[in-house]
Amino acid sequence: MTALVTPVAQSRSSVRAERPQRMRLSTQRRLTGLLLSLPALALVVGLVVIPIVQAGYYSMTTWNGITSTWIGPGAYTQTFHNPAFWQVLTNNGLLLLSVPFALAIPLLIAVLLHERVRGWRFFRSVYFLPTAISWVVIGMVAERFFAYQGPLDKILGTHTDFLGNSSTALLSLAITFVFSMIGTNTVIFLTGLATLDSTVQEAAFVDGASRWESFFHVTLPHLKRFVQLAFILTVISAFSALFSLIFVMTGGGPGYSTTTMEFFVYQTGFSQSQFGTAALYGIILFVMMAIVGIGQLKVIRSE
């Protein structure tokens, strides 16, 4: 800048000199932001979003891996006439009945741990330990546990093959599922209890509330968001994480008595090579999950 420029001009020109710099910085920021988010976006679009669109298309065809015929939305009405489909859907519904147990038992355990009895840290680790092992491994142990003349038969004094019997197979699966969820849900509730202000509880006691009353009127309302989290996690798991257990324990049988929608997709696609129908079941599963997710969002928003 020359000395001839008046102060006014000088300040004006310095603004002019600064503006492109600032513009460049914000452009740079936006551009970097876009570029940095692209790899994640590409990965998820390529391997999740595009396939879900494809699944929607496949679901309306009779594709067996080699030949494919377009049926259109009629494929769905055809499915609704398939009794196996309804049995599978019923199994999913019945498994939902295990969700209260998968929440209540961990809640009780968390409350026990929160009493901070001697060694509670050790017990906490022990209770969470099964969470680390694969449901494949849990399923293998459970298969022996429920087997004919297995440990459960000995405990109950019965002679039943619990997994081979269509009236007890799903219940056995549900019990294994509840067991598998205990560690995760206990930790969620325990984290929630740790945030509880103990003075509030003491105040309740001073006011003459019983342990029971203080639990239902102070503790439980406080844990609401943690219960919601455990609930959604448990329902998602019931719908989409049982594959390992079913694969190892029953293979979906006897008949369709332990086949859930997620296993039905695998079975239909890879045992029967009906890719089109399998894709359709996948879409149904997606809709089920979406209903749970949207329901959950509504509950959270309404608060």
Add this chain to the structure above:
Amino acid sequence: MSTLSVPLAPPAPPRSTATRVRRALLFLAMVVVAVVMLYPFWFMISTSFHTEAQYQSGHGSSLSSWTSLTATIPIGQQLLNSTLICAASIGIILVVSVSAGFAFAKLQFRGSQGIFLALVGAMMVPLQSILIPEYVNVSRLGLTSNYLGAILVYAALGTPFATFLMTTYFRGLPDELIEAAVVDGLSYPATLWQVALPLALPAIATVTVLQFVQIWDDLLVGLLFLQNPSERPITVGLAVLASGRTTSVPLLMAGSFISAVPAMAVYLGFQRYLVRGLTLGVGK
């Protein structure tokens, strides 16, 4: 408490016997729960020290399933496969989720909110819903005949939650920190690398531990996207053996125990990161 009590004497709580009985009962209840929760481990270990015949009859013990383990199940190779697949998938997940998380939290651009929501929304899509097209696409690209197919699928499935977690974490860092670095002349990528990344190590640990346990323990992806049996991870190898129902139970249990050790070690060592990941998003 009376004001006359000697300060050093322990305060005698009223109904101390009742309290003591209550504590003892609580302790007993916790022991009972511990027995139930440890049952799978006890079953695996005790069963593995039998032969098949001994397991059926319930008498005697033997080391045979441990000595013949490596001859029957390619456990070394499978552990290596698991490690390789976990490492590669987690590597990809970390790179894409850290950079995307930083972008969504600190480098807002037009549409960043929408892209973020779309990515997080992908969490609601279970693999089974897209299983058929995913399998067809990946095998048409020839990726099921090597590790790459499974690695990419794991990476894509893990990315939405990891991105959500990283974004939440980076949002907690003050904007001034980033601005100061940029004013000092650092480019945005350099700011991420030199300023934000070192601060994000706890979140990175959380993502790593969560994903490790998840991928190590998974069955479905490894079962379908690794067509070559010699590339199977240990969990998949065991599940396939178990479903064949020809392998002896003690042997399977020995293998299961081995497969569980790394995940248990990671879990016990990094428990607090797992817990943080599980309860993220719930108010404090």
